[in-house]
Amino acid sequence: MTKFVDYTLNGVSTGAIYAAVALALVLIWRATRIVNFAQGAMLMFTTYIASAVITSTGSYVLGFVVALATGLVLGAVVERVLIRPVENGPPLNAVIVALGLYTLLIAVAGMIWSNTPRSFPPAFSIRGYDIGGTRVLFAPNDTFIVLVVVVVAVGLAALFRYTSLGLQMRAAAFKPEVAQLLGVRVRRMFTFGWSLAALTGAIAGVLVAPSVFLAPNNFDPILISGFVAAVLGGLDSPPGAVVGGMVLGLVLSYVAGYEGDALVPLAALVVLMLVLMVRPTGLFSASKERRV
Amino acid sequence: MLEIDGLRTEYGAVRALDEISLRVEPGTVTAVLGANGAGKTTLLRTISGLVRPSAGVVRFEGTDITRMRVEEIVRRGLAHVPEGRGVIAELTVEENLRLGGLFKGAQAMAPQEVYELFPRLVERRTQPASRLSGGERQMLSIGRALVGRPKVLLLDEPSLGLAPRLVAQIMGMVRTLADTLGLAVLLVEQNARSALSVANRGVVLNLGKVVADQSPAELAADERLRHAYLGF
Numbered sequence: 219m220t221k222f223v224d225y226t227l228n229g230v231s232t233g234a235i236y237a238a239v240a241l242a243l244v245l246i247w248r249a250t251r252i253v254n255f256a257q258g259a260m261l262m263f264t265t266y267i268a269s270a271v272i273t274s275t276g277s278y279v280l281g282f283v284v285a286l287a288t289g290l291v292l293g294a295v296v297e298r299v300l301i302r303p304v305e306n307g308p309p310l311n312a313v314i315v316a317l318g319l320y321t322l323l324i325a326v327a328g329m330i331w332s333n334t335p336r337s338f339p340p341a342f343s344i345r346g347y348d349i350g351g352t353r354v355l356f357a358p359n360d361t362f363i364v365l366v367v368v369v370v371a372v373g374l375a376a377l378f379r380y381t382s383l384g385l386q387m388r389a390a391a392f393k394p395e396v397a398q399l400l401g402v403r404v405r406r407m408f409t410f411g412w413s414l415a416a417l418t419g420a421i422a423g424v425l426v427a428p429s430v431f432l433a434p435n436n437f438d439p440i441l442i443s444g445f446v447a448a449v450l451g452g453l454d455s456p457p458g459a460v461v462g463g464m465v466l467g468l469v470l471s472y473v474a475g476y477e478g479d480a481l482v483p484l485a486a487l488v489v490l491m492l493v494l495m496v497r498p499t500g501l502f503s504a505s506k507e508r509r510v
Numbered sequence: 511m512l513e514i515d516g517l518r519t520e521y522g523a524v525r526a527l528d529e530i531s532l533r534v535e536p537g538t539v540t541a542v543l544g545a546n547g548a549g550k551t552t553l554l555r556t557i558s559g560l561v562r563p564s565a566g567v568v569r570f571e572g573t574d575i576t577r578m579r580v581e582e583i584v585r586r587g588l589a590h591v592p593e594g595r596g597v598i599a600e601l602t603v604e605e606n607l608r609l610g611g612l613f614k615g616a617q618a619m620a621p622q623e624v625y626e627l628f629p630r631l632v633e634r635r636t637q638p639a640s641r642l643s644g645g646e647r648q649m650l651s652i653g654r655a656l657v658g659r660p661k662v663l664l665l666d667e668p669s670l671g672l673a674p675r676l677v678a679q680i681m682g683m684v685r686t687l688a689d690t691l692g693l694a695v696l697l698v699e700q701n702a703r704s705a706l707s708v709a710n711r712g713v714v715l716n717l718g719k720v721v722a723d724q725s726p727a728e729l730a731a732d733e734r735l736r737h738a739y740l741g742f
Contacts, residue, residue: 382612389598389609396596399558400654401585401613 220352225475226468227356233467234367238422239444240451240459241374242415248391248454249411250297250305255316258441259323260296260416261423262434264288266331268424269338269432278341285420293416297409305408327434335436338427363425370418371460377414378456387411439483443470446490452500461501511536511694512557512588512662517566519549519556519718526552527563528718534662539688539695541709541726543702544739548715550698551593554664557696558590559583570662585613589660591651593667593698599640603631606639606650610657617659624653627683645676652683662694663687669701677701681708702740706730714739 239257246254254260264285272281300319304311342358378384389397390407398404422444423437430436447466451458466489473485493500512534519527526549534540542550555561557568559580568576575583584590597606604621611618625632628649634642639650648668655663665684669677685708687693699705706712706726714722714735722735729735736742 382608385601385605385608386612388601388605392600393596393598395560396592396598397609398560398580399584399590399592399596400609401581401658402609403581 224355225471229468229471231360233464234364235426236443236447237460237463240447240463242419243448244459245415249408252312256319258437259320261419262437264420265423289416289420290413293413297412324434335431335433338432340428452502455502458502513569515567519563534694537692538710541705541712542698544715549718587661589655590664597639604635610654614658619657
C-alpha cells in the first residue's frame with residue numbers, strides 16, 4: 219500500500235512535467251500544425267542557459283527567469299527564421315527542419331558545455347515528506363513542480379479564454395484565413411504560439427533537470443513521453459495535454475515501480491499504440507479532420 | 511467609396527479576372543452575377559487582398575489598397591464575408607462577434623446591437639458556432655462583419671444552401687443595411703434573381719470579364735443575357 223501511494227505521488231510529479239512538455243507540443247501543433255521534434259533539444263538548450271546563470275550568480279530564481287526569457291525568444295526566432303519558410307509546404311518539410319534543428323542544438327550544446335552530464339539544482343529539497351514516521355516518495359520540490367505546472371496550465375487557459383490575444387490566437391489556429399479577414403495578424407499569432415510553447419518547454423526543462431541530469435541528449439525521453447501525452451489528449455487540446463500528461467505519468471510510474479525502470483520507454487510506446495488503435499483522435503480532440 | 515480599375519488576376523496561366531473595372535457607392539448594393547468560375551469569388555478575394563492581382567488598382571476612399579496587407583485593408587473598414595459562412599465553428603457565438611470588433615475599440619458595435627438585428631443569435635450566445643443552423647451561421651458571419659462598422663461590405667454567396675424563405679430574409683437584410691447604415695455592398699451571387707431584387711446595379715461576369723453593368727431592370731429585360739449568364 220505504501221508502495222502504491224509512493225508510485226502514485228511520483229506519477230503525479232512526473233506527470234506534471236509530461237503535461238508541460240505536452241502543452242508545448244500542443245501549442246505549436248495548434249498554431250502551425252507541426253509536430254515540433256526539436257522541442258526536447260530546445261528545452262535542453264534553455265536549461266543549459268539556466269544552469270550557467272545559476273552557477274555564475276548562485277540564484278535559482280534568476281536562472282529560472284532567464285530560462286523563460288530565452289525560451290520566449292528562442293521560440294519566436296525558430297518560428298520566424300526556420301519554420302515560416304516551410305509552413306505552407308508539405309508537412310514533411312517542417313518535420314525535417316525540426317529534426318535538423320534538433321541535431322544542430324544537440325551538437326552546439328555539446329560543443330559549448332561538453333557531453334559530460336552535470337547536475338542541476340532542485341528549487342527545493344528533494345527529501346521526501348515524512349508522514350507518520352514513513353518517508354514518502356514526494357518531496358517539497360515535487361510540490362513545487364506540480365504547482366508550477368498548474369500555474370502554467372491555468373495561465374494558458376486564462377490567456378486563451380479571457381484575453382483578446384488568446385482569442386486572436388485561437389481564431390488564427392482554427393481558421394487562419396477568416397481570422398485574417400477580421401484583421402488578426404495571423405503570422406504574428408503563429409510566432410506567439412511558438413514563443414509560448416518554447417516558454418512552457420523551458421519551464422519543463424528546468425523542472426525535470428534535477429532528476430535526469432543535464433546533458434545534450436538527456437531530455438529525449440521526456441520529449442517522447444510528452445509526445446505520447448499530447449497524442450493521448452488529442453494533440454490539439456491543452457486540457458487534453460494536461461490530462462494526458464497526468465495519466466501517462468501515473469501509468470509509467472506504476473510500470474517503473476512494479477516492473478522496473480527498463481520497461482518505461484516500452485510502456486510509453488504501448489500506451490501510444492493503444493491510444494492510436496482505440497481512440498485515434500485522442501481523449502479530448504475536438505477536430506474531426508486530421509492531417510499528419 | 512470603392513473603385514476598381516483594370517483589375518487582372520491570374521492563377522498560373524489562367525486569367526481569372528480580366529480588366530475588371532467597377533465602382534461601388536455608399537448606400538448601394540451592387541450584385542455581381544455569373545456562372546461558376548466566372549471570377550466572382552476571385553474578385554472579392556482580390557479586393558480584400560487575399561489574392562494579389564497582376565495588374566490594376568483597387569482604391570478605397572481614394573487610397574490605393576492594392577498592395578496592402580489583408581489585415582491593414584480590413585482594419586480600414588472593408589469587411590469580407592467569405593463563401594461558405596466564415597464563422598469559426600470552434601468558437602462561441604459571442605467570441606465570433608468579439609473578433610469582429612477587436613480592432614475598432616470603442617467604435618465597435620456592442621454585441622447587443624447585433625443581437626437586435628439578429629434576435630435568433632441571443633439564445634445561442636454561449637454555444638459554439640458549430641451548433642448553429644445554416645441560416646444562423648450566415649447571420650452570425652454578417653453580424654460579425656458589422657461589429658467593426660465597416661464602410662464596404664463584400665458578401666460572397668450569402669444564399670448558398672439556404673431555404674428560399676431565409677434567402678429572401680437575408681437579401682432584405684442586405685438592402686436594409688445599405689439604406690440605414692449607408693454601406694457600400696458588393697454582393698456576389700449565383701442566385702441572380704434574388705440578388706437583383708435588392709440591388710441597385712447588376713454586374714455580370716463571364717470568364718473573368720465584365721459582360722454587362724446595368725440596372726436590375728435593364729438586365730432582367732435583356733433576354734439573351736439572362737438566358738446566357740443568369741439562368742432565369
